Amino acid sequence: MNETSSIRCTLGLLAITLITMCGGCASLTNPVANGIPAHLLPDELLASSVxxxxxxxxxxxxxxxxxxxxxxxxxxxxIYVEGALGDxxxxxxxxxxxxxNAPPSTGFPVPIxxxxxxxxxxxxxxxxxxxxxEEAQTAIESAYVENQILKAEKLRALVTLVRARTAxxxxIREDAPGSRAYNDDASYRLFGSAPSLGQRSKGTGMELELAETEADVLSALALTGGLPGPTAANEVVIYRGADGKSDGTLPADWKQRAVATPKITRIPLRIEPGSARNFTEDDIRLRAGDIVFIPPRETDVYYTGGLLPAREVPLPRDNDLRVVEAMLRVGGSVLNGGSIIGNFNQSGAFLSSIQNSNPSLLTVIxxxxxxxxxxIRVDLNRALxxxxxxxxxxxxxxLVLQETPSEAVSRYFANVFDFGIFSQVWRRGSAAGQASLSLP
Structure with missing residues (x-):
């Protein structure tokens, strides 16, 4: 009877504990998302793949x-004209x-x-x-003959191109060419927060003088560090000068302008597969007074919270990032086994393999x-x-990580209850033992 009474007492305590938990323990009152299941999300709410x-x-x-x-x-x-310009x-x-890349030339320099x-x-x-x-040389020879300055049979002239016109x-670049990814930053690993995109951008500027026939976007990029790095947007913005000079005015709505104006040309550096070129050769041609601008990435970040570390994390520019990977980037764990429930002992190891499950409810706002x-409600177990x-x-x-009700109960037992069971059930066939627990 004593053994039976002890078992009944233990079961009674467990029942009372469960009723207490359902009555308002903090582990079950945490917010639980009630959003749209991720697999049922309409296409217009899905993020576009980069x-x-x-x-x-x-x-x-x-x-x-x-x-x-x-x-x-x-x-x-x-230009060399024997008897008129040179002897x-x-x-x-x-x-x-x-x-x-013009070859060396001969003659007296004469600008057009x-x-x-x-x-x-x-x-x-x-x-x-x-x-x-060649046509210019013919025109110059004809001018001296027609004006009876020189005779055609004795005329000796030479015309070469000394220097082509330039632009x-x-x-101006705000991409810090050659910079590495943000996660390599020590402050990200030590202090739990990635530096913002604005803090990592570094402005550089250069003045170029290009042959006018070779002045284009590719030349401007090649001479200033190459294609924009991961801290820059995937576009090149060209601010056009008026006849080689800027008019010096700034439109009142310049911050709100999202499309090219007649004086601004935008060249995309990534396009849809199989799409035709949506800009002309005249768009990529540079002229005197033009300003080529490589803008920085300023808003391509996501945020984490809840049971995840509170962080602002930059998104990759040219690669997709899914929610499971996003959690791992900030140190979140997925199916790592959790921790052992309670402190069960039985002369060595009793239930030592019982483990706690990880939170699996992710809310995406x-x-x-x-x-x-x-x-949006994401089931991380299903997401795998x-x-x-x-x-x-x-x-x-x-991204806000939370627990499901069953996970909250499991964590409650692991963190709040403290069992000490010393049983002889398997050794002697008796159920005698003792248990201690603490309630919230």
Missing amino acids: ERLEPTPLDWLKVTPPDPYRLDTGDILG RDQVLPINFPQVG GEDGAVSLPFVKTVKVKGMTV RIHV RRTPNNQQVV RDPRENLLVHPGDM
Whole structure:
């Protein structure tokens, strides 16, 4: 009878404890999400995949040089006309270009003026705009013959291109070329918070002087550090100058402008697979006074909370991130076994393999395009098996980890109850023992 009474007493205490827990213990009063199940989420609320995008072909960012080269204002010609510009016994000057890949040239440097003409002795000006170098030489020879300055049979002339016209542009980058991913930052590992995107961006600026026929987006990027790094947006913004000069005005709505204006050109660096080029060669051509800007990424982050560490974490720029991976990034555990329930002992090890389950209820709070808010419920156990449950993380998402009711009960037993059972059931066939527990 004593053994039977002891067992009944123990069972009675357990029953009373369960009733007490259901009556309002803190472990069961934590908030539980009541949102839309992730696998039932409509398509318009799903995050878009960034991995589906492909890099813009590099040859799309380069202009095709004109063939043949046509002269215009800003070009410098090397001209020699025996008896008018240079003598037979005079050594011709040799010119080595400082810009571009042109070969060395000979002749006296003569620039093409704003009117598209060159000024020469005895014939005043000769129009050469729009001509090739060979055509310009023919025009200069004809000018001296038609004005009876030199005879055709004795005329000796030479025209070369000393320096092609150039475009002076500015390149401003806020991507810190060559920077590594944020998770390598020591402050992320030690203090539990990744640095914000704005703190990691580092502005650099350069002034370039490019041959006008070779001034394009690809050249500007190649000469200033290459393609934008992971801290930059996937686009290049070109602020156009007016006739080589900025008008110096800033529109009142410049912060709200999300599309290109006539003076702003946006070139995407990642595009939909199989899509046609949505910009022209004239869009990627740079002119004097243009400013090429590589903008930083400022808002591509997600937030964690609840049973996860409270953090602001940058999203990968060119790779998809799903909720399970997002949890692991901040140190969350998935199916790691948890901790042992209570302190069961029986002369060595009694129930030592009983373990506590991890929280599996993840609430995703997401903003909609119309600036509303939707709550999404993710079952992490199902997310490990079903890709539809393992949602893509959208910029601005808040991930809050919680417990299900059954997990709360399990944790309650593990953290609140303290059992000490010394039983001889298996050794002697008796059920004598003692138990102690503490209630909330």
